[in-house]
Structure formats: structure tokens, C-alpha cells
Amino acid sequence: MPRLADHEQRRRQIAEAVWRIASARGLEDVSLRKVAAEAGVSLRLVQYYFGTRNDLLLGALEILNKVAEEHTRAEVGPEADATPRQVLRTMLVGMLPLDDERRTRYLVHLAYFVRSLTDPDLAAAFSAAPPELERLTADLLAWGQERGEVAPDLDLLPEAELLLSSVDGLQTSLILGQRTPEAVLALIDHQLDRLFSLANVAT
Incomplete structure (x- = not known):
């Protein structure tokens, strides 16, 4: 059974794909299929970790905020x-x-x-x-x-x-x-x- 750390790493990988697309072309260009291609994973895997497109956007934002907070506290x-x-x-x-x-x-x-x-x-x-x-x-x-x-x-x-x-x-x-x-x-x-x-x- 995959470890929790593996799940978190995979979610972060997919979220980073969302960020790259959003920073270059805006959130309107974010789709499950495009994110899967950008992350180098299957569409099914994106759906497994995040569900719908809306869930993906919200999840990627949550991870982004967590990363920003971690960076700030490290600073x-x-x-x-x-x-x-x-x-x-x-x-x-x-x-x-x-x-x-x-x-x-x-x-x-x-x-x-x-x-x-x-x-x-x-x-x-x-x-x-x-x-x-x-x-x-x-x-x-x-x-x-x-x-x-x-x-x-x-x-x-x-x-x-x-x-x-x-x-x-x-x-x-x-x-x-x-x-x-x-x-x-x-x-x-x-x-x-x-x-x-x-x-x-x-x-």
C-alpha cells in the first residue's frame, strides 16, 4: 500500500502542474487532461487524487498556500x-x-x-x-x-x-x-x- 508521503508527493506533483499552467496561461486553461499531460501522469490518476476540475483547482490552491506558509516560516x-x-x-x-x-x-x-x-x-x-x-x-x-x-x-x-x-x-x-x-x-x-x-x- 502506498505510503502517505507518496500520496502527498503525487498530489504536490499534480498541483505544481496546475501552477505552471495557471502562471503561464491563467486558470481558464486548466483542465484535467491538460494537467495530466503537464504532470506526466494519466488522467485517471488526476481524477483519483482530486476528482473534478473544481476539486483540482481548490486542492491546488490549498497546497500552494501550505507551501507559501512553509516557505515563510522557514524564512x-x-x-x-x-x-x-x-x-x-x-x-x-x-x-x-x-x-x-x-x-x-x-x-x-x-x-x-x-x-x-x-x-x-x-x-x-x-x-x-x-x-x-x-x-x-x-x-x-x-x-x-x-x-x-x-x-x-x-x-x-x-x-x-x-x-x-x-x-x-x-x-x-x-x-x-x-x-x-x-x-x-x-x-x-x-x-x-x-x-x-x-x-x-x-x-
Whole structure:
């Protein structure tokens, strides 16, 4: 009997085929047959793991979100000498489409977002996604408060939401070529300097 890891690997293989098609041609071009061909597996196998086309789209989105979360948490892994600002900067920079993998991930998310505007199931999947990044960002700002580097009266969750919304916009401007990577990094540093203003004063 196949191990669970084998099943997960096969589902990831098929999901990656969905991502490649979606990032290049949009979700409208995703079909069970095309995904099977892209993944190098049989149509029957795609149906076995995901069922219908709608289930395939939802399943591939779920796996994509899981992968993105794993990458983010890996980016902010424990470092003995890292400060809250350094950890938060690493996380935010890791969200930017600065390499092929992150660019593909961003384009796939964008394709799903556009489709969700007319697809109630996808819209529900987006709405149901827990705000993990907002909480993680707020926790890092709280860590900064504990160290006396962030203002004690800062309202953390709204600031976290605003910071992540800024990064969302910077992702788009990078993809469109409106800003260079250097300009985007400078803007992120500007925002972090504002939030960690007490640390700047101390130094």
C-alpha cells in the first residue's frame, strides 16, 4: 500500500502542474487532461487524487498556500543573534517575486484571485483562509515591543495588516516593472524604520 508521503508527493506533483499552467496561461486553461499531460501522469490518476476540475483547482490552491506558509516560516527560522526587525525584514523580502519560484507563486495566486471574483467556491476558500501572516507579523512587532524597539502604544494588528498590504502592492509593481528590486527593498526598509523607530533612536 502506498505510503502517505507518496500520496502527498503525487498530489504536490499534480498541483505544481496546475501552477505552471495557471502562471503561464491563467486558470481558464486548466483542465484535467491538460494537467495530466503537464504532470506526466494519466488522467485517471488526476481524477483519483482530486476528482473534478473544481476539486483540482481548490486542492491546488490549498497546497500552494501550505507551501507559501512553509516557505515563510522557514524564512523566519530561529537565528541566535537576529533582531525582530531583521526577522521581519527577511520574511517580507521572502514574499517578493524576486526569483522564478516566488514569481510563479505570485502569478498563480493572482490567477486564483481573478477567478475568485466570479467563482463562489474559490471566493469562499480565500475568505476562509486564516490570517496567519497578519498574526505572525503582529507577533514579531510585539517581540520588538518587548525589547523596547517598537513604541509600546502601537496597535499591532492594524500595523501588521498595513505592512503586508504595502508588500502586496510592491509585489505587483515588481511584476509590472514599475519599480526595481532595489527600490522595493528601500521602501520596505523605510516602513520598518518607521515601526522600529525606538531602536533607531537608541542607536
